[in-house]
Amino acid sequence: MPFITTDDGTEIYYKDWGSGQPIVFSHGWPLSADDWDTQMLFFLQHGYRVVAHDRRGHGRSAQVADGHDLDHYADDLAAVTAHLDLRDAIHVGHSTGGGEVVRYLARHGEARVAKAAIISAIPPLMVRTEANPGGLPKSVFDDLQAQLAANRSEFYRALPSGPFYGFNRPGAEPSEAIIQNWWRQGMMGGAKAHYDGIVAFSQTDFTEDLKKITVPVLVMHGDDDQIVPYEDSAPLSARLLRNGTLKTYAGFPHGMPTTQADTVNADLLAFFRS
Numbered sequence: 001m002p003f004i005t006t007d008d009g010t011e012i013y014y015k016d017w018g019s020g021q022p023i024v025f026s027h028g029w030p031l032s033a034d035d036w037d038t039q040m041l042f043f044l045q046h047g048y049r050v051v052a053h054d055r056r057g058h059g060r061s062a063q064v065a066d067g068h069d070l071d072h073y074a075d076d077l078a079a080v081t082a083h084l085d086l087r088d089a090i091h092v093g094h095s096t097g098g099g100e101v102v103r104y105l106a107r108h109g110e111a112r113v114a115k116a117a118i119i120s121a122i123p124p125l126m127v128r129t130e131a132n133p134g135g136l137p138k139s140v141f142d143d144l145q146a147q148l149a150a151n152r153s154e155f156y157r158a159l160p161s162g163p164f165y166g167f168n169r170p171g172a173e174p175s176e177a178i179i180q181n182w183w184r185q186g187m188m189g190g191a192k193a194h195y196d197g198i199v200a201f202s203q204t205d206f207t208e209d210l211k212k213i214t215v216p217v218l219v220m221h222g223d224d225d226q227i228v229p230y231e232d233s234a235p236l237s238a239r240l241l242r243n244g245t246l247k248t249y250a251g252f253p254h255g256m257p258t259t260q261a262d263t264v265n266a267d268l269l270a271f272f273r274s
Contacts, residue, residue, distance in 0.1 A: 001060060004083045008067060012076050013060035014053035014084075018044045021114070022086045023272070025052040026077060028095030028120075029201055030156070030194040031185040032059025035094070038261045039268070046269060053080050055100070057193020059185065068196035070204045074103040081112055090272055091116040094257055095228060096201040099123055102237075106209035117218040117268055120225055120254045123206035123237045132205075134232040141202040148195055156186040163226035166253030178258060210240035217244045218271045220264065222252025245271075 003011045015033055023043050025036040033052035040050040054061040056076055057068055077100055081089065089112055093101035098121020105113060128135035147155040160182035161167055167174035186194070219241070221234035230248070238246035247267060249256060257264050 003061075004079055006056075006076055006079045008072075010056050010064050010067065010076070011062040012053050012056060012080060014051060014080050015040070016049070016051050016084060018047075018049045020047045020049050021272075022049040022051055022084075022089040024077070024081060024086065024089050024091045025050070026091065026093035026097030026100045027052065027055065027058070028097050029197050030058060030189050031182065032188060034059070034181075034185055035258070039092070039257060039265060042261075042265045043269070048272075051080070051084060051086065053077070054189075055097075055193075057197070058189040060188070063190030063193060065192055068193045069200045070099055070103045071107065073100045073200070074107045077101075077104045078108045087112050088114045090114055092119070092268065093117075093121060094119045095254065096122055096197065099201060099204060099206060102206050102209045102213065103204075105215070106206075106212040110213070110215050113215050115216045115218075115272065116213075117220060117271060118237070119220045119257055119264065120222065120228055121219070121233065121237065122201050122204070122228055123210060123233065124240060125205045125207065126202045126228065126232075132232070134229075136202075136229070136232075138202075141198050144198050145195055148191065148198070152191055152194070153183075153187060156183045160255070164253070165255040165259050166224060166226065166251075168226075169224070169253075175259075178255075182255075206237075207240060210237055210244075211242070214242050216271075217241050218268070219244055219246045220249070220256075220267065221246075222249040222254070222256050222260075224251050225254045227254035 098118030238244040
């Protein structure tokens with residue numbers, strides 16, 4: 001399997017398929033590059049080169065004890081793009097991966113980047129503060145850590161079975177295969193990385209990062225997102241971006257790249273070609 005080793009000695013697993021303009025996918029917490037299977041196959045068939053890595057501590061990457069923060073996530077992404085010498089790349093991030101893309105662009109610059117898209121993404125800031133009164137209370141994230149520490153396997157069944165994909169909504173038809181695949185990806189990763197990652201995705205403020213970005217960015221979010229609430233995320237990010245476009249999806253859940261893949265893929269393709 002292909003790996004790179006970062007400057008701090010962490011082995012990062014990646015996939016690299018096809019040729020053409022590269023699309024680089026950054027996955028959400030606590031998943032892996034496998035969460036992008038549908039997108040990678042779709043864009044491969046449309047003539048793109050598709051790349052995705054497992055974040056440190058996730059999937060097949062090393063289960064290191066440290067570095068589970070957005071700066072390291074962005075640096076690891078930069079290491080992958082440099083190793084593969086990707087240029088004119090399009091970056092796509094879901095959830096925590098959206099934050100990773102934003103921090104990468106702000107921290108490492110846009111010389112290798114053409115466009116970006118962030119889907120159900122965590123910026124600008126998830127936790128409630130005086131400056132972010134619409135955020136979620138810190139107790140919400142403390143409870144997530146407590147559930148993970150108590151029984152990670154049960155927690156990783158409950159989350160996709162309910163709010164992640166909106167399977168707890170009236171009339172929803174839960175997919176056991178989707179739930180099991182979420183559980184499988186989550187349990188491949190390390191508990192320490194995932195525990196620390198909750199702090200990373202909830203308490204990182206991307207306000208200044210968003211202001212630095214000049215490339216076109218498509219901000220995609222469902223208004224029924226039960227994980228990253230819509231009102232305190234996508235509209236605020238789109239306003240902070242210099243060249244941001246907000247696309248809101250009525251009734252779509254947090255995991256919309258999986259449950260509404262056809263719509264998401266078509267809209268991404270139209271944006272990439274515009």
